[in-house]
């Protein structure tokens with residue numbers, strides 16, 4: 001049976017824009033855009049994993065605001081992931097890319113234009129919808 005790989009990912013919101021990261025050529029899903037994060041290790045919570053991965057990949061510290069519904073996506077017969085999103089803020093500091101090819105800050109209304117990894121598509125769609133209903137609560141982020 002295919003093992004479910006659990007992956008935490010961050011919707012890092014700053015001034016109405018979301019941090020998008022591009023996978024490098026030598027990664028799985030080359031050049032696709034993703035929400036930064038990574039695989040949850042044993043004895044680690046999804047939130048702990050996210051803080052660790054974001055520091056390892058981008059050299060920044062994040063604050064988790066809330067989680068959203070996860071998405072299960074089967075990429076191939078042997079690869080099935082559960083992507084668990086968290087809305088986050090960060091203390092403005094320099095991002096240093098350790099693994100990704102590129103990053104950008106994308107306005108929420110333009111997020112759907114990116115060439116996302118397939119598992120991210122429903123997560124982005126749900127977040128954009130949630131944001132349009134809750135933007136007054138998030139204006140301070």
Ligand SMILES: Nc1nc2c([nH]c(=O)n2[C@H]2C[C@H](O)[C@@H](COP(=O)(O)OP(=O)(O)OP(=O)(O)O)O2)c(=O)[nH]1
Nearest residue numbers: 007009027028034035036037038039081117119120
């Ligand atoms: N971090 C992250 N991974 C994602 C997203 N969407 C998506 O399909 N994935 C996939 C890509 C990877 O197969 C897996 C996360 O693995 P990872 O980022 O920790 O490590 P990796 O690229 O070295 O993975 P792998 O080559 O060992 O499969 O989840 C996303 O938004 N963020």
